[in-house]
Amino acid sequence: MTHRTVTDAVLAATGDRARPLLTYYGPDQRVGLSGTTLENWAAKIANYLRDEAGLVPGDSVLVDLPEHWQTAAVLLGVWWAGLRVELPGDDATQARVVFADRSGIERQPDADELVVVPLDPFGGRVPDLPPFATDFGDTVRPHGDHFSPAGAGPQALGERSVAQVLSAAREAADRDHLAPGARVLSCRPWRTADEMVANLLGPLTAGAALIWVDPAADQDLSGIAATENADRTLD
Known part of the structure; x- marks a missing residue:
């Protein structure tokens, strides 16, 4: 199946959207988002970028954020609007909108x-x-919870197209033997483009639920795995 945007591929891979899709553990934080909740946040962001910021497929957005549930929502919103994600350090930025902490x-x-x-x-x-x-x-x-994408530009992440991003994500998921419906516990970073593709999009495009634990939070991973009924732990 050919997907118009990276986010279309994530949503297509998601089974029951009422179930948890992304759970974030940070210092003094645990936030669980169902597929529907994450989709709604992504829709709000995509609607803002298109309707208020006036961006069109092919424009660029700089995402200067650490791993966090809100960062995942921003990325999915940017991709759903057909835009190109730039990361800090990319040369000659063309970003018209920047998300930063x-x-x-x-x-x-x-x-x-x-x-x-x-x-x-x-x-x-x-x-x-x-x-x-x-x-x-x-x-x-204030923006709507639903979004109708209008296609994607030539690049989705840096110089990679949607097809290249999704191909690399599938390869990463295959290496980790991830299956639809799995609950995957991970501390792997996803700040660089390669990390983002493998460690965030790998599980999500495979139809797995991602439980991401910030290493700085110094959490008991075995305890979290038991609490969250994790099938796999990626270290």
Whole structure:
């Protein structure tokens, strides 16, 4: 099957969307999102990018964020809108919108649109923002929970096309022997493009649920695996 966007492929692979799809464990955080909830967040972000920011398939968005459930929602929203994800360090950025956390504000003073993501459990507001930045919740929450994609540009992640991203994700899932419906516990990073494809999209495009634990949280992985009924642990 040919998918128009990376997010279309993730949603197509998701079985029962009422079940958990992404569970995030961070310092003092546990946030579980069903397939429907993650889809709704992605739709809000995609609608903002198209309807308010005015981006069209092929435009670029810079995602300057650590691993987090909100980061996953941002990525899926960007891809669903047919846009190209750029990451920090990419040369000659063409991004018209930047998503960053508070620590990234000073790195993005020239962004046309800078959306600051709180990275808290409930997606709350970011206080005391400079005038050139907007709050993630205020920016995306008013937009609709449903999105109708209009195709994708030539690149989805850096210089990789949708087809190349999905092919690499499938290869990663095959290496890890991931199957639809599996519950996968992982501490593997997904900040670089290669990590994002293998460690985030690998499980999601295989139809597996991802339980991601931030190594900085110093959590008991065996205890989490038992609590979450994990089938596999990727270390």
